[in-house]
Amino acid sequence: MTSGDIPGLMAMAFHAVMDTVHERLAEQGFADVRPAHGFVFQLLSHTRGSTAVEIAAHLGVTKQGATQLLAELETRGYVQRMPHPTDRRARLVSLTERGWACVAAVVAEWRAIEEGWVELVGREGLEGVEAALRVIVGAAGGRAVLRPLW
Template identity: 55%
Template sequence: MPHGDLPALLALTCRAVMDQIHDHLAADGFADVRPAHGFAFQFLSHRDGATAVELADHLGVTKQAAAQLVDDLEKRGYVERHPHPADRRSRMVSLTARGWQCIDRFMTWSADVESRWATLIGAGQLDQLRGGLLEFVRDASRERQVTLRPVW
């Protein structure tokens, strides 16, 4: 393989894995989840809630786009809004039990992918790959904050 194609291979791998996991999620009763929802779930799963403005900032979208995403997720039963503890003008968004169930299924299928990869290339090589990717993220983080969000 030619040098310089590693970023494309990483992107293709990510896409293939996400497609597989979303197929499994659909079979598990989460057919209404889109890949874009996962970026919001990931952000919300690491905090006790967030405002739409915080979510918009994390996702790199407008406040209006984040509010629409929250509306959609709320209608689907994945998030709920509640009063902000310190700002009466703001509302907090947090995951519901259904949102956490979806994350749990996602994590189960992600672990299954890693297990298959360990079978394909060996557990030691998989650990080396993980370590190398972490170093790449650390290196990129020296220049700017690296967050998991859509880049398209």
């Protein structure tokens, strides 16, 4: 029987990772990136661009809230907005070179953190955790999406 602590421990581990990543990003010249931005970057890094409506739905915020966040990211040089190829009313948002550089830095930091975990629990232990989490995420179906919990 389990203790019931696993979901909380998973959340705590995620927060610890994100705090560490943001500290390291600041050291690499990305001090203006906030956790909410990462959820936008995550979506855009897996698409050929998204609209403000799609980003709002992904974040669970209003279109106006997403538009404000995108304006901030555009001003900071992380995203660009361009005409949508099939919808004259919409604009397509994509990562800029700076945005992609930030994504690459995050991925590198995640890998470094995982290597640190190998030292703590061993490669087999970490591979077991990863395998178990993949099963859990797979069983959750479409509800298992990396987005903020606001």
